[in-house]
Amino acid sequence: MNRYRIRAAEPEDAAALAAMMNTPRAYSGTLQLPYPSVELWTERLSRLGDNGRTLLLAEAPDGTPVGNAGLWVDPKPRRRHVADFGIAVRDDWQGRGVGSALMTALVDLADNWLGLTRLELTVYTDNEAAIALYRRFGFEHEATCRAYALRDGRYVDVYRMARIKA
Amino acid sequence: MTLTIRRAEAADAASIHAIFCCPSVIRQSLQLPFPSVAEWRKRLTGNDANSHLLLACDAAGQVLAAGGIHREPNPRRQHAGSLFLVVHEAHQGHGVGRALLDALLAYADDWLGLVRLELVAYPDNLRAISLYESVGFEREGVLRQEALRDGRYEDGLLMARLRGPERSAA
Numbered sequence: 001m002n003r004y005r006i007r008a009a010e011p012e013d014a015a016a017l018a019a020m021m022n023t024p025r026a027y028s029g030t031l032q033l034p035y036p037s038v039e040l041w042t043e044r045l046s047r048l049g050d051n052g053r054t055l056l057l058a059e060a061p062d063g064t065p066v067g068n069a070g071l072w073v074d075p076k077p078r079r080r081h082v083a084d085f086g087i088a089v090r091d092d093w094q095g096r097g098v099g100s101a102l103m104t105a106l107v108d109l110a111d112n113w114l115g116l117t118r119l120e121l122t123v124y125t126d127n128e129a130a131i132a133l134y135r136r137f138g139f140e141h142e143a144t145c146r147a148y149a150l151r152d153g154r155y156v157d158v159y160r161m162a163r164i165k166a
Numbered sequence: 167m168t169l170t171i172r173r174a175e176a177a178d179a180a181s182i183h184a185i186f187c188c189p190s191v192i193r194q195s196l197q198l199p200f201p202s203v204a205e206w207r208k209r210l211t212g213n214d215a216n217s218h219l220l221l222a223c224d225a226a227g228q229v230l231a232a233g234g235i236h237r238e239p240n241p242r243r244q245h246a247g248s249l250f251l252v253v254h255e256a257h258q259g260h261g262v263g264r265a266l267l268d269a270l271l272a273y274a275d276d277w278l279g280l281v282r283l284e285l286v287a288y289p290d291n292l293r294a295i296s297l298y299e300s301v302g303f304e305r306e307g308v309l310r311q312e313a314l315r316d317g318r319y320e321d322g323l324l325m326a327r328l329r330g331p332e333r334s335a336a
């Protein structure tokens with residue numbers, strides 16, 4: 001699992017992130033659009049920092065970025081114990097432990113450094129690999145949201161899953 | 167009671183602030199105690215094209231309730247919006263919330279064309295939950311320790327109502 005180096009995303013990673021997210025499974029499995037621009041990712045990377053937005057990258061041994069994971073602490077004062085997050089792995093690196101390496105880093109960050117007690121996410125109900133990964137990290141199904149997002153021409157359902165820190 | 171439904175303006179900041187000073191409104195929302203009028207003025211002048219805020223007023227023009235729809239800005243979720251509704255404590259239980267809710271739903275269905283409207287209610291807010299159920303919201307699940315309220319992390323009941331083209335094609 002530690003085949004991957006986890007590090008913060010840097011402004012110089014915009015092109016790599018745009019390329020990673022321009023693969024059909026990566027954008028289908030998230031809320032991103034096809035054909036992402038480098039400028040879009042440059043703008044997103046410029047908004048990271050100490051306002052509760054974190055974006056991590058997983059690098060293969062040769063230094064190639066193969067996955068990313070973002071964590072957003074809820075800005076509402078009564079929900080500061082909560083963060084939402086999302087993970088995406090490059091299509092040709094799926095099923096090789098990238099998501100697991102990113103999850104380990106994110107959960108540690110949330111539990112032991114940010115002091116968050118509720119982590120939440122949405123996942124498409126047919127994304128079995130992701131659901132199994134989240135379950136392994138203690139996430140439980142809380143709700144099924146109907147017609148949550150448009151994906152390839154259809155409104156599809158998501159599960160809301162959350163992990164409560166004991 | 168004769169009610170007028172109209173869009174909120176910047177000049178309504180003090181009236182909306184007065185509703186959000188009611189302890190039960192603070193309790194059942196995500197707002198903090200001691201809100202400021204300036205903060206509400208800022209929200210009302212934010213010019214967010216995705217925010218649609220309506221008010222219910224009595225014959226004298228007094229603001230009794232506020233409600234809004236926030237359309238999701240993400241391109242893949244523009245068919246969805248979140249809804250909120252608050253009624254001043256002195257005017258609860260007289261159908262004001264229902265009238266404003268009906269107006270908000272017609273606005274969302276017929277003018278924004280939203281397919282999915284969602285909201286989160288505290289599970290003990292029974293009056294609100296039954297009002298939402300009466301207009302077609304369904305329970306989708308319980309979000310654990312969803313928000314801090316008076317010193318405790320409380321659960322949230324996630325509710326949603328589906329309408330629009332997706333529904334009729336199904």
